[in-house]
Amino acid sequence: MNCFEARQEFPALWRKTATPERSAEVYSHLKGCAKCDHAFRVFALSAPVLHSAVEPERNAAEFRRRVAYRAQRGLSVTRPAREPRRLLAMCAGMMVLFAASTAAYLSVAAPIGSYTDEITNSDSGYEFPVDTAPTSNDFAG
């Protein structure tokens, strides 16, 4: 079994629809291939939602209580990305405040994008593949 074949089997492995022999082959490949092993771990983080047949029974009231608790403690599950307008205002403010003192610095320092910039613009310049086949292929280490 090669790397491509092994990764193709990740969803079936997760859904437990692969035959025992096939599963054993994949697990054996993962033991000997660090790249596919890592790709499997990346895959495993989104698989509970993308590939599990069922989700554990959630109690709606309990879910809301936990969300409220997280929000109270500042442990929000996710929070909205900064609005572009606020980001612009912040940048403008910084420019006004530090224009004189940073002009020289900025002329030599390399620009550093925010994390959001990185995830949204990381693909620019990349040639899109003709086929956008299953994700597991792309979880290469």
Add this chain to the structure above:
Amino acid sequence: MLGLAASRKIAWSLTAKPDEELIAEVLGGDSAAFNELSSRHRPRVERLCQRFFSDPEIARDLAQEGFIRAYTALRTYRAEMPFGGWLRSIVINLCYDELRRRKRRPEELVGDFGAPEVQWMHLVNEASPENIVGDAEERQEAHDLAHRLLDTLRPEDRMVMVLKESEEMSVAEIASILGWSEAKVKIRAFRARQALRKQAERMLAVGRRR
């Protein structure tokens, strides 16, 4: 005794009826036949909604709304397409509208994870793949983290990710249901995969640190 056997027989004959027959009965005025149609398709529809929304109430409401819309639009249903596929396209568009309504831009993955979530990330880093697969199902935090990961995607990227990966739909099918070009589906799928992988790598790094 005879009554029970008879009711079982009736129940069996109802479940054995093809969707098209039930639809004809609904259109003929027997609205009870729609109950049978909905209970037949409900598990799949609810699971689809759960892949978009971690809040069980939202997922249930959307599934319910999907059935209501299907009921009211039943006269427009054409048998060339299986009823399940027609219903699914209604629910997909409902979920997409709701995703866009709730979140117009992607969300940052906040690094403040709870103890069970960190434990899960640690396990994903350290355990054998067999144990990861075995443990994930019963762990609520595995599902919570996966939702957090998917919440970082733009609504259109999440749509494509779920439809391709979970529903195993083709690019052409997705394009047709969402009214997009196939090129747009491919681009969104590509970007979604890249973004998701990046965020997952970040989560794995958190699991390694703790």
